[in-house]
Every structure is written in structure tokens, then in C-alpha cells.
Amino acid sequence: MPAHKKKLNTNPPSQAEGFFLALKEKFTGKLPKDCLEIKSLSRNQIETILDLAQEFKEKEARGQKKHEDLKGKALINIFFEPSTRTRTSFELAGRRLSADMMTIAPQASSLSKGESLKDMIENLEAMGPDLMVVRHAASGAPGLIASYTKAAVVNAGDGSHEHPTQALLDAFTVKEKLGEIQGKHLVIVGDISYSRVARSNIYAFCKLGGKVTCVGPATLIPPGIEKMGAKVETDLDKILPHADAVMFLRIQKERQEKMNFPSIAEYTRFYGMNRTRWAALKKEALIMHPGPINRGVEIEPEIADGRLEGGAQTVILDQVKNGTAVRMAVLSLWGRSK
Amino acid sequence: MKMLIKNGHVVDPVAKKDGLFDLLIEDGKIKKWEKRLRVDTVDTIIDAKGLVVTPGLIDLHTHLREPGYEYKETIKTGSMAAAAGGFTTIVCMANTNPVNDNAVITEFITKRAQEEAIVNVLPIGAISKNLEGKAMADIGQMAEAGIVGISDDGRCVMDTALMRKSMQYARGFGLMVVSHAEDECLSGHGSMNEGPVATELGLSGSPNAAEELIVARDIALAELTKAKLHIAHMSSRGSLELVKAAKKRGVSVTCEVTPHHLFLTDEAVRGYNTNASVRPPLRSREDALALRRGIEDGFVDTIATDHAPHASFEKEVEFAQAAHGMVGLETSLALCLKLVQDRSIKLSQLIKLMSANPAHILGLKSKGTLKPGADADIAIFDPNEKWNVDPTKFYSKSRNTPFGGWSLKGKIKYTVVNGKIVYENI
Numbered sequence: 001m002p003a004h005k006k007k008l009n010t011n012p013p014s015q016a017e018g019f020f021l022a023l024k025e026k027f028t029g030k031l032p033k034d035c036l037e038i039k040s041l042s043r044n045q046i047e048t049i050l051d052l053a054q055e056f057k058e059k060e061a062r063g064q065k066k067h068e069d070l071k072g073k074a075l076i077n078i079f080f081e082p083s084t085r086t087r088t089s090f091e092l093a094g095r096r097l098s099a100d101m102m103t104i105a106p107q108a109s110s111l112s113k114g115e116s117l118k119d120m121i122e123n124l125e126a127m128g129p130d131l132m133v134v135r136h137a138a139s140g141a142p143g144l145i146a147s148y149t150k151a152a153v154v155n156a157g158d159g160s161h162e163h164p165t166q167a168l169l170d171a172f173t174v175k176e177k178l179g180e181i182q183g184k185h186l187v188i189v190g191d192i193s194y195s196r197v198a199r200s201n202i203y204a205f206c207k208l209g210g211k212v213t214c215v216g217p218a219t220l221i222p223p224g225i226e227k228m229g230a231k232v233e234t235d236l237d238k239i240l241p242h243a244d245a246v247m248f249l250r251i252q253k254e255r256q257e258k259m260n261f262p263s264i265a266e267y268t269r270f271y272g273m274n275r276t277r278w279a280a281l282k283k284e285a286l287i288m289h290p291g292p293i294n295r296g297v298e299i300e301p302e303i304a305d306g307r308l309e310g311g312a313q314t315v316i317l318d319q320v321k322n323g324t325a326v327r328m329a330v331l332s333l334w335g336r337s338k
Numbered sequence: 339m340k341m342l343i344k345n346g347h348v349v350d351p352v353a354k355k356d357g358l359f360d361l362l363i364e365d366g367k368i369k370k371w372e373k374r375l376r377v378d379t380v381d382t383i384i385d386a387k388g389l390v391v392t393p394g395l396i397d398l399h400t401h402l403r404e405p406g407y408e409y410k411e412t413i414k415t416g417s418m419a420a421a422a423g424g425f426t427t428i429v430c431m432a433n434t435n436p437v438n439d440n441a442v443i444t445e446f447i448t449k450r451a452q453e454e455a456i457v458n459v460l461p462i463g464a465i466s467k468n469l470e471g472k473a474m475a476d477i478g479q480m481a482e483a484g485i486v487g488i489s490d491d492g493r494c495v496m497d498t499a500l501m502r503k504s505m506q507y508a509r510g511f512g513l514m515v516v517s518h519a520e521d522e523c524l525s526g527h528g529s530m531n532e533g534p535v536a537t538e539l540g541l542s543g544s545p546n547a548a549e550e551l552i553v554a555r556d557i558a559l560a561e562l563t564k565a566k567l568h569i570a571h572m573s574s575r576g577s578l579e580l581v582k583a584a585k586k587r588g589v590s591v592t593c594e595v596t597p598h599h600l601f602l603t604d605e606a607v608r609g610y611n612t613n614a615s616v617r618p619p620l621r622s623r624e625d626a627l628a629l630r631r632g633i634e635d636g637f638v639d640t641i642a643t644d645h646a647p648h649a650s651f652e653k654e655v656e657f658a659q660a661a662h663g664m665v666g667l668e669t670s671l672a673l674c675l676k677l678v679q680d681r682s683i684k685l686s687q688l689i690k691l692m693s694a695n696p697a698h699i700l701g702l703k704s705k706g707t708l709k710p711g712a713d714a715d716i717a718i719f720d721p722n723e724k725w726n727v728d729p730t731k732f733y734s735k736s737r738n739t740p741f742g743g744w745s746l747k748g749k750i751k752y753t754v755v756n757g758k759i760v761y762e763n764i
């Protein structure tokens with residue numbers, strides 16, 4: 001805490017400062033150097049992030065979009081794996097916080113030409129960045145990068161490990177729509193094995209007092225997922241009436257069809273959201289998807305577009321919108337805590 | 339040349355001796371030993387008071403990386419690491435570049451070993467040409483050139499018919515067949531155990547069954563072909579059960595376990611620790627405990643290091659990209675002495691596992707014991723000296739160990755090969 005405080009006092013004061021100091025009281029401990037995983041965050045820390053995101057969202061509603069939290073700070077977005085949605089969300093968040101920002105998308109080929117990840121990060125480190133946002137196809141890569149840089153590293157999704165800002169924006173959206181996470185039941189449907197979104201959401205919802213059930217073909221439920229706090233179910237219809245929010249994960253068609261289930265059609269029959277299943281949901285339940293969606297595979301188009309009335313609603317676009325506020329909160333907290 | 343080793347606590351399970359003896363060595367052979375030896379003239383005297391004197395350790399499983407990967411290890415540096423760990427004979431695997439799949443490479447290795455190695459180096463030849471698992475390597479000619487067995491270690495021979503034929507053929511030359519048991523269709527070449535830790539880390543895992551399937555297959559093939567089968571680096575409790583049952587049926591099968599599978603679990607991978615990336619992967623606690631029981635009840639034949647040196651740039655990468663394996667020659671004895679310190683086994687049992695048994699598996703009658711007439715290959719260690727594993731001090735060219743910083747008890751003071759001191763640390 002003292003190191004934290006010293007840093008703050010030497011920084012030029014800004015409008016978010018008072019708010020930040022107030023929030024800081026809520027921390028049970030110092031933030032980790034990097035934002036790599038929900039697993040190592042406390043409930044208080046998660047709530048602090050969500051509260052700050054709420055503050056940003058409210059200010060935006062009042063027309064106050066631009067902030068100076070990261071003025072004079074260098075932010076590098078490094079997207080080793082392409083992702084339009086997450087990248088633009090982080091870019092917008094960085095701009096709104098007045099960071100000096102650049103985005104690079106290293107080609108896998110340049111790394112294979114003998115330049116290692118380590119070489120590359122050490123080169124970027126020479127420019128003295130304050131924040132690095134990293135998306136990478138390999139589990140653990142942001143942590144490896146963090147070990148080569150003094151910058152705070154924010155994980156924007158690594159392999160099948162974690163995607164912390166996605167879980168935070170999901171939690172934010174559920175809290176916004178349902179009032180709280182405590183006691184709420186999140187059902188995650190689909191490819192749990194390869195999903196970083198599922199892992200981060202399991203941690204986030206369990207820490208916030210909710211409960212999580214993972215549903216999918218047995219081939220896509222990884223062993224020991226229960227140890228992370230989730231329940232497991234293979235029958236979607238059995239669990240749907242008990243869900244407060246149902247999150248459908250994207251099916252990577254290329255990866256799955258060979259081994260994990262016989263066909264997309266069969267997958268959709270057992271695990272897709274359709275009208276019958278929609279009717280079985282609680283009226284106030286939320287239908288979520290981290291995107292990008294395969295229309296007609298994970299969710300029927302009419303439901304995805306929210307054209308059915310008088311029942312559970314999709315909040316997919318709310319998720320996207322809240323993504324900016326949540327990422328602003330993360331960048332602000334980690335950019336300043338540095 | 340005469341050497342006298344005085345006042346040492348000699349442990350020789352073959353000679354069934356465990357007590358204070360003086361040992362006389364003459365012309366590279368053990369001459370005699372008695373409670374107190376009076377010798378008029380000797381060239382060298384080692385005072386082994388407070389030290390344990392045992393037959394030199396024998397490692398059935400090392401990777402020396404020469405030819406082809408000299409930046410990781412050479413025959414010379416690997417042999418120095420061996421000597422520092424009390425090993426006097428090491429068996430080196432065929433996955434060099436080029437692969438040791440023909441007599442020219444075998445001769446290169448044996449010649450190099452004669453010129454530069456400070457311990458005995460015995461090569462293993464490949465089962466298949468270029469380790470591709472497609473066609474048989476020049477097994478007979480390599481046998482003439484001095485290989486002691488065949489193995490595609492690093493790869494599994496997935497073609498069962500080729501494995502069968504190779505075992506039959508090797509039997510004709512009296513060669514053992516060393517199986518790297520890993521169903522590659524099932525394992526996905528994974529270097530992480532399938533289970534809760536892999537799930538949490540988002541790494542794809544290789545299940546125990548990937549190993550057990552091939553152990554079961556190769557035991558069946560050993561029964562079919564009557565070949566001498568040796569299961570390398572056994573990691574799963576199911577494999578141990580298969581080997582136990584086969585031994586009880588009288589199948590000619592032996593097995594080894596590594597110190598890392600005995601003393602580490604998949605928990606060691608947390609933090610994406612690439613030094614814990616190895617195939618077969620570090621398994622669960624239940625597996626490690628089962629292997630230790632296998633050692634206690636004598637079904638495990640030997641502890642082998644699977645010494646696998648890699649340069650730091652090959653480990654400072656994403657976990658899934660990291661080179662597999664760890665160095666082990668310089669930490670093996672001190673780690674395994676834990677079994678004695680924990681009273682799991684007696685010291686003489688450990689020496690049997692690390693010297694007498696591997697000598698027997700290799701068919702080396704003059705090694706693995708200090709009986710008069712045997713080769714004067716000797717390890718002398720202080721069983722009580724504590725030390726911290728500092729990879730920067732390794733004789734090996736590589737530092738990839740998951741045991742860095744561990745505090746261990748038991749330190750090699752002298753290593754004697756062929757009656758000559760090749761390593762001393764006093």
C-alpha cells in the first residue's frame with residue numbers, strides 16, 4: 001500500500017483521482033502487477049473494477065467521454081491473435097483515457113524467423129511502455145511477457161487459459177440487468193474445454209457469490225473443471241429453467257467436427273438456443289454470447305436479435321457496450337497502479 | 339597403478355556387504371577389500387572416513403546431444419555432469435542429429451566417448467530409420483559397432499508391426515528394446531498431465547492411458563517375441579500394475595522411473611514453468627506415490643535420469659512451444675537419497691536400483707559391484723552434506739531443471755572410473 005500511495009502523490013492530480021483514492025480503500029490488498037487472470041483477484045478487487053466501470057459508464061451518459069487517467073502513459077496493444085472486437089474495445093478504452101497508444105499485430109511468421117517472444121518484448125520494453133495489452137493463442141503467454149517487461153500487462157485472452165476483461169464485462173452486464181451477482185445462476189454452454197471465457201467467468205461469478213454450471217457435450221467438458229467451482233451438466237434442457245443467465249460459447253467449426261461431436265446440426269440440436277428452449281427460460285433470464293456468434297448454431301437468429309417478446313432477452317450488444325467501460329476501468333487501475 | 343580407499347562405509351548389494359572396509363584397486367580393477375588393509379606402496383590414497391563408498395552409478399537413460407545439438411550438451415560435458423553426479427556409466431539415446439540409426443554414427447559416438455568422455459558411455463541405437471517409425475534402422479551393424487539396445491526414445495513406434503519385427507530382430511542380436519511408451523494419437527505430444535491442473539491452466543493434457551496402452555502393447559509383444567523389453571521413464575500407476583502383472587507371468591520386462599516423476603507432480607507446471615515440461619508428463623500425486631511404492635516393493639528395476647539438456651532459449655517460450663525434458667545427472671543421487679532419508683528404502687536398496695540392477699539389465703558382469711575383479715568404477719559420497727541446487731554451477735551445458743533452489747542432502751566427493759579419479763569435490 002505505501003508504494004501505491006507514493007506513486008499517486010507524485011502523479012499530477014486528475015479528475016478521477018479523488019474517486020480512485022476512495023475506491024482504493026476498498027482494496028483488501030495491492031493489485032497484482034499485471035491483470036492476467038481473474039483467479040488471483042479478490043472479490044473486493046473485482047467489485048472495485050466494476051464500480052469504476054459503472055462510474056465511467058455514468059459519466060459517458062452525462063456526455064463526459066474523455067478522461068485523462070492515462071495521459072502521458074504509453075499503451076501498446078499486442079494482438080498475436082486477430083480479434084476485431086476485443087482489439088477495438090481496448091483501443092477505444094485507451095483513447096478515452098488519453099493514453100499514447102499503438103496497436104501491433106505481429107505476424108506469426110516474423111516470430112518463427114528466429115525472433116522469440118522474449119526478443120520481441122525486450123525490444124518493445126526499450127521504449128518504456130506503461131501498459132501492454134496482450135492477446136495470444138498460447139495459454140500463459142501474457143504471463144511470460146509480463147516477466148520480460150516492467151509495464152503492467154493486461155491479458156486480452158490467452159489460449160484456453162483466461163480472458164479476464166470478458167468475464168468482468170459479463171459480470172458487469174449481469175449485475176446491471178439483474179441487480180446483483182450474489183445468488184444468481186450462470187449457465188455456460190458449449191466448448192468448455194478450449195474456452196478461456198468459461199474459465200474466467202467461473203472464477204468471476206463464484207467470487208462474486210453466484211454459481212456456475214457448465215453444459216456441453218461430454219467431450220468438451222475438461223476433467224476437473226468442478227475443482228474450479230463449477231457444476232457440470234450434459235443435459236441443457238434440464239438446467240435451463242434454473243438459469244438466471246445463459247452464456248453460449250462460440251463453436252470453432254474447424255476444430256470440433258472431427259472428434260468432439262458428429263456434426264454442427266447434432267450440436268445445435270442438443271446445445272443450441274431455440275424457441276422451445278427459450279420458452280423454458282425464466283422470463284427475466286439473460287441470454288449472452290461473447291461473440292462472434294455463429295447465427296443458427298449457438299443461438300437462433302430471432303432470439304439472437306432479440307425479436308421475441310415477453311421473455312428472456314439477449315444482452316449481446318450490452319456486453320459489447322459495457323466492454324469499453326470495463327476495459328477503461330482495468331486500464332485506469334493498472335495504468336495508475338504501476 | 340594402485341589406489342587405496344580407506345575407512346569408507348562400503349555398500350555393495352551384490353556382494354551383500356554394508357560396513358566399514360578398506361578397498362584396494364590395482365590396474366583399473368578391484369583387487370581386494372578387508373576390514374583393515376595394510377598396503378606398502380600405493381599411488382593414491384583416498385580417506386573415505388564418514389563417506390559412503392559404492393559401485394559407480396549407472397544411468398540407463400541420458401541424452402548427450404552430440405552429434406548435432408552441441409549447444410545443449412556434448413559427450414564431454416554430459417560425461418562431466420555424470421561424474422559430478424556419481425555416475426560412472428551412462429547410456430545415451432539415439433535422438434541426435436543425425437540420428438544414431440547406423441554404424442557410422444555409433445562409431446562416431448563411441449570414438450568421441452573414448453577421446454573425451456570421463457565416464458563410460460554406451461550408445462543406444464534407433465529402432466527406426468531417422469526415428470520416423472517407418473523402416474527398421476541398421477540394428478545388426480550398430481550392434482557390431484557397440485550399441486547396447488535400441489530405442490526411438492523421444493518418439494513412440496506407433497506401427498505395431500514394425501515394433502514387433504524390431505523386437506524379434508533385436509532379440510537375435512541380444513539387444514534390449516527400450517520403449518518410450520506414448521500413444522501419440524492420444525497424447526497429442528502433450529507435456530502436461532491431463533487433469534485438473536491442465537484444465538485450470540488451459541493446457542491440453544496427455545492422459546495416463548496414453549502411456550498404459552503402449553506399455554500393455556509392448557508387454558504383449560515381448561511375450562510374442564521373447565525379446566528383452568525395458569520400459570523407459572514409467573510415469574503412471576497403471577503402467578506399474580501392467581509391469582507387475584507381466585513380471586509375475588515371467589515376461590522379460592524391466593522398467594525405470596525418473597527422479598522427477600518420483601518427486602514432482604503436475605502442480606510443478608503452475609505458472610507455466612517450462613522446466614517442468616517433460617514427456618511423459620509429471621503426473622498426479624497418486625501416481626508419484628504409486629511409483630514410490632513400486633520402488634519399495636521392488637517392482638521398479640532402476641531409477642534413470644532421462645537427462646535431457648536444453649538451452650535457455652528453448653525453455654524461455656510459451657509452455658506449449660517449450661522443448662521437453664530436464665537435466666538430471668547432477669541431482670539424481672541426492673534426490674533419490676530422500677527415499678533413504680524418509681526410510682522408504684535402505685541405502686543398499688537404492689544402490690541396487692542405481693547401479694547393480696542397471697548393470698544387470700545391460701548384462702555387464704564386471705560393473706554394478708565392487709567384488710574383487712570388477713571394474714574399479716566407484717562413487718564416494720558424503721550422505722550428510724547439505725547443498726542447494728544451483729543450476730549455474732552445473733557441469734552440464736544446460737540448466738533446465740525444476741529442482742533449482744531445492745535443498746538436498748548427500749554430495750558426491752569422488753568419482754572413480756577405471757581406477758582413476760575423474761571427479762573430486764573436497
Ligand SMILES: [Zn+2]
Nearest residue numbers: 491492518570
Ligand atoms: Zn522418452
